[in-house]
Amino acid sequence: MNLLHISSSLFSDQGNSKQLANHYISQWLEQHPGGQVTERDLGKEPVPHLDNLTLMANITAADKRTAEQQAQARLADTLIEELMQADILVLSVPMYNFGIPSTLKAWIDNVARAGTTFKYTATGPVGLVNDTKAVVLTARGGAYFETPNDTQTPYLKTLLGFLGITDVQFVYAERLNMEPEKAPEIMSTAKAEAEKLAASA
Ligand SMILES: Cc1cc2nc3c(=O)[nH]c(=O)nc-3n(C[C@H](O)[C@H](O)[C@H](O)COP(=O)(O)O)c2cc1C
Numbered sequence: 001m002n003l004l005h006i007s008s009s010l011f012s013d014q015g016n017s018k019q020l021a022n023h024y025i026s027q028w029l030e031q032h033p034g035g036q037v038t039e040r041d042l043g044k045e046p047v048p049h050l051d052n053l054t055l056m057a058n059i060t061a062a063d064k065r066t067a068e069q070q071a072q073a074r075l076a077d078t079l080i081e082e083l084m085q086a087d088i089l090v091l092s093v094p095m096y097n098f099g100i101p102s103t104l105k106a107w108i109d110n111v112a113r114a115g116t117t118f119k120y121t122a123t124g125p126v127g128l129v130n131d132t133k134a135v136v137l138t139a140r141g142g143a144y145f146e147t148p149n150d151t152q153t154p155y156l157k158t159l160l161g162f163l164g165i166t167d168v169q170f171v172y173a174e175r176l177n178m179e180p181e182k183a184p185e186i187m188s189t190a191k192a193e194a195e196k197l198a199a200s201a
Contacts, residue, residue, distance in 0.1 A: 001032045001034075001035040001036070001087045001088070002035070002036045002038065002085050002086050002087050002088075003025060003028060003032075003035055003036065003037045003038070003086065003087065003088045003089075003090060004038050004039075004040075004082050004083060004085075004086035004088070004089050004090065005021055005025060005037060005038070005039040005040070005090040005091075005092070006039075006040050006042065006089070006090070006091050006092070006104065006107055007021060007039065007040070007041050007042060007043060007091075007092040008042045008043055008091075008092065008093060008094065008100070008101040008103045008104040008107075009043050009092060009094045009101075009139070010043050010094070010096075010101070011043065012041055012043045012044050015043065015092070015094060015139065016094070016139035016173055016176055016183075016187060017092035017093055017094045017137055017138060017139035017173075018041075018043075018092045019187065020092060020137035020139065020171060020173060020187070020190055020191060020194055021090050021091075021092035021137045021194075023191045023194050023195070024090060024135060024137060024171075024194040024195075024197065024198050025037060025090060025198075027194070027195050027198035027199065028088070028198040028201055030198075031198060031199065031201060032201075038082055038086075040079070040082070040107065042101070042103035042104060042106075042107055043101075043103065046103040046106060047075060047079065047103070047106050047107050047110055048075075048106065049102075049106045049109065050106070050109045050110065053072055054072050054073070054076065056069070057069035057070070057072035057073040058072075058073050058076050058110075058113055059113070059114065059115075060073075062077075075110065076110040076111070076113065079107065079110050079111050080110075080111050080113060080116055080117060083111050083117065083129060083132070084117075084129060086132050087131070087132060087133070088132070088133050088134070088135065088201060089132055089133070089134040089135070089160075089165065090134075090135050090137070091104070091134065091135070091136045091137070091156070092137045092139075093136055093137065093138045093139075093152060093156070094138070094139050094140075095138065095139070095140040095141065095142070095144070095152060098149065098151055099151050099152065099155075100151075100152055100155065100156070108159060111163075112159070112162075112163065116128065117129050117163050117164075118162055118163055118164070125162055126164070127161065127162055127163045127164020127165065127166075128163070128164055129163045129164040129165055130164050132164070132165050133165065133167040133168070133169075133201070134156075134160050134165050134167070134168040134169070135168075135169050135170075135171070135194075135197055135201070136152075136153075136156055136168065136169070136170045136171070137170075137171045137173075137190070137194060138152060138170065138171065138172050138173065138174075139173045139176060140172070140173065140174045140175070140176060141175075141176055141177030141178065142174065142175065142177065142178060143174045143175050143178065144174065145172050145174055153170060156168070169197055171190050171193045171194050171197065172190065173186050173187055173189075173190035174186070
């Protein structure tokens with residue numbers, strides 16, 4: 001079993017979202033001894049935003065790329081390969097300025113590639129990342145669950161579904177900055193939820 005963890009907290013291992021994800025992963029490893037974990041810490045090592053040259057390289061068939069394009073597309077090729085090999089995709093997602101971190105958006109822009117991770121057909125788009133489940137561990141200063149201001153949940157469900165990942169579960173640690181004295185309790189509750197999900201993964 002392969003687990004791919006994409007973390008995007010600016011605080012890396014100290015980030016609340018990454019702490020939740022690490023807790024999930026430690027429990028998941030107990031269920032799947034020998035499971036392989038690959039991590040991309042976008043807070044520490046962000047992937048570049050797409051620019052024109054990279055996009056053109058990415059959408060050129062591998063055997064038609066120039067040497068420069070091959071180099072240009074290498075990172076996105078690697079990111080896509082990591083995603084395609086994952087049985088479980090774990091996203092640790094802080095709420096930054098009412099959305100997902102821009103580093104996570106840059107990763108998404110690199111892996112959403114027509115003909116590779118999705119394709120368009122006459123009847124609509126078809127996701128090509130099959131047999132992958134996702135778990136999203138969110139951390140928020142405020143409270144947005146089931147409100148219109150939770151832009152992350154519908155966006156990530158739509159995006160992951162578009163890529164073919166339809167089994168998506170969420171864990172929320174909210175109000176972390178509203179009631180800092182309760183933050184340890186909020187994190188414990190969220191960790192317990194993460195544990196439950198890991199037990200059934
Ligand atoms: C740049 C920045 C922007 C933030 N914007 C929001 C926001 O729009 N809404 C919110 O509820 N909390 C916001 N927060 C608080 C974070 O959601 C909170 O600190 C959470 O723990 C972040 O997850 P992390 O610890 O994994 O990085 C923001 C924090 C930072 C650093």
